[in-house]
Amino acid sequence: MQDSATTHLNVLVVGQALDQAGSLLDELGDRVTVQTVTSVQEAEFVRERSPIDVVLVTPDALKTYQINQTAHLINPAIEHASQGVCIVNNDGEFVWASPKMLKFPDSIQTRVRELCCEAIAWATEGEFDLPSHLRGRHVTVEEDSMMFEVHLTPVTDKEHNVIQVSAIVWDVTQKRRLQRKLEAINKAAKELVSLDVDQIGKLDTQGRLDVLEEKIIRYTHDLMNFDSFTVHLLDPKTNRLELVLSTGMPSKVNEIPIFARPDGNGICGFVASHGKSYLCPDTSKDSRYITGIESGKSSLSVPLLLHDTVIGVFNVESDQIAAFTEDDRQFAEIFAGHIAIAIHILNLLDSERHKTTGRLHGDVSEEISGPLNDMLTDVATLIDDYIGHDELRVRLNEISDNGARVRDALKSMTERGPGVIDRRRSRKSVRHDPVLEGRSILVVDDEEIIRDTVSDVLKGFGCEVQSAQDGDVAIKILGESSFDLVLSDIKMPHNNGYEVFAAAKERNANCPVILMTGFGYDPNHSIVRARREGLAAVLFKPFKVEQLLGEIRTAIKSASTTP
Template structure:
């Protein structure tokens, strides 16, 4: 049986040395004395004795032998092993490791892939399977896979971890003297048994070894990212609940930085939040970025705003392998050669961007992109949690302020009414008394303003990560409005509806009070709009208009009436004199706001 080295194995030193003797592999037996192979071959031939057919196959595959001598009593074994390993050349080139073991876990045969994973300097043939792999830790599910396979005659599966943090999944298949094991169907699933019906006697195991390091490490990284994301949003334990909004944001930044560095091994980070109205990308966190890059104004626009603007406008991640060759890239970190940018998404809306950079070209892979996208979802969720906390605090503050204001608004208006009535009816006109009355007026007005200011200071500024849902009425903010009606419910409703838009709202019961209120305001404190019922206790709406016209030009008056009721034709006469609008009670909020805004714009023009 002549033999030579395979094309994938280098020849041994002995084979390459022309002076070394011819070598014969000798698997002897009971006929050794009759054969006397050593005496017959002489000193010019080196006879290498072995004790199993498996060793013969392993040595023939890896070394150069002139011939192989097998005693007749091993012919059956040679045939059986030859059937099992008839595709030896294919097995040797497989990416997975393949090993034949005996009952002592001794390696009888192996392929090239398995040898590449063995510890340097270890003798593989004849060595212990675990020892040649460096004593890996058995992770299960079967913690004695080879023993189980030999004992049960069934296949066994387990996972190993080596000291260099590689993971191998092993699958041990028993080989019996009656032939290979086959899987057969049973009522409980599948079980392994010999292909023949005779009782199996397992002598060897064929073990396949698959490197699952990438899969396991990826699962571990995903688990770490998931845990990191959970930790980001976990901002409500007792020790955190007492922090204000700014302190919570700082804590979130610390958690993000910790996770990025420890889990994702990233040191250069930039997070920008998108203002949904202006489309500006405001920097909220930057580590390792050049100051000029942090201060750069960027918009959510795919043109002229770098990779960050492109990602924010399209909602698509962007992997930049070579910054010097990418026309979209704007310098971020000094000396960066590659970058990775992903959108921060909340309910399918882009609320910001997360950007990382590296001094190496092609530093990021598709896996890195997927990991960063997963982490970005956690960042967006954590920011949303902060905003919900801020919104809750703002809502609570607003409710408290509204309750206080609703309780004091009308009483303060009464103080104002009484004060101007006293001033109008005071005969002596003593200057100190008048000054004190003016102070009463001013202090009463200041009380309402202070309530508004306290409410605004109690409500924290949020990051506004989502679309702005709060209705803004900049035309109304700061405008001074007087509502004249003898119905308490109308005056209270006016406060409830208009105070939310930061108007300076005051009320009066009748025409005379309204006249006094208007007359005792300074020029720079005049009312921007006056809403008056057409039927007041002491005069009609038209009469009030004419009275105010004596010292106001123009008169910013809007008349109110219930269900079109106008017995004195005040509306018709007032329209002739220049009144622009009439508001019908009970008025809806949209009609009230629209009418006031239209008149404000008309009078300001």
């Protein structure tokens, strides 16, 4: 075994360690081979290539090496981070700054250095009490329409003196813009559903829809920069999506039937059936897309939801590929929810009017039916008692007939749904009216109660009335006969109100046409299109007999004076 005294050692000395271990190495003399380097990094390099038995290094050099090694691992992560990171000394200079930090505008870099100096000043003046000085401070900076958030953290020495400040800087410009846009949309949405009761109460259904439409178009354009969009409402009876609002879209979209089905009904049909929004970045690659605007390249469709129930679809299109982002989807979903609420409010206003009318009729019927039945019973007894008094019996029979008609009218009013209200005239009585008498009128509606009621009223004024249960039958009748006036519902099976209007005008360009509709629904924009071509009037159900007769008289008089 070799004696330890003769053992030869290869010693590697790092930097100032030679000053501290020099005397020891001199005593060992030839038994050691000494090699010196200036840093721990160099020592690592030598050790990888030469046999080294002992490494002499000072504690400070080793600590510096460990810090550098840690920085070596951290720097790549910092360089690729989305935040800017820096360390600033008390002179307001960067001790170190990440690449991201150095890419920020000079004005932001200057502002961050100023904030760091202010933080050091706070600490020097004692505004940081131990250990609170170890906590950071959060500051928001706005420069040149850009917004940044800065988190400042003091760097202390062993005596807890703040000697530097580290800063982490986030560019929150886009985040804040989105936040402000969201706040603006929420504010607009509140205005959308804030309907002035006094103002709205004075408007008919179309007027209410016009107010809502103007708000939707304005907010959609101003806040979300959407210029081409449609709003469809779902008809629960037919499962069809009826177009109620369209802007920036060609007229052909009115002619496309869309149902709430997952297949074969475009993106809107898919959205309505699933109740989830749909972002189409490239229409040329999406088989569900049905042509909307000219050169449509992308679309965004969101459901109108009310208590998790789909009541329609809000659809937006663009002539740019991938024009809509996930942020747009979020904003559209929020806005669509408020559109649904606003439409629901208008529905409730009309429904309340219908219900109120029904309650009034019901209350009147309950109050009158008992005494009325008693009177009819008494009259029947008198008729039996006055056998031989023919003149008196005739007068009693007239009283009985009139009482029966009142009873039937009350029953009809109570049972009838929304349509014609306040009907007071007898079916059997014929009143002389020089404007209406002898006029041939075609009544078109898919609801039998409406057809029968309107027909009875008009016949009571001497009109010759023919009726049709849908648009297809009406167009066939118009192909065979001419009329002095056509009264047609808008929304019917087969052919809609506009198509009936067009057929009537084709038969006789001077024939006045009045269109009827329920809660302002104007599928295919029948009213808008017909008004451009000479529509006489629009009646919104429920309407009163006086209103119906007034519009018909006006239309006939106007047509009579037209050359």
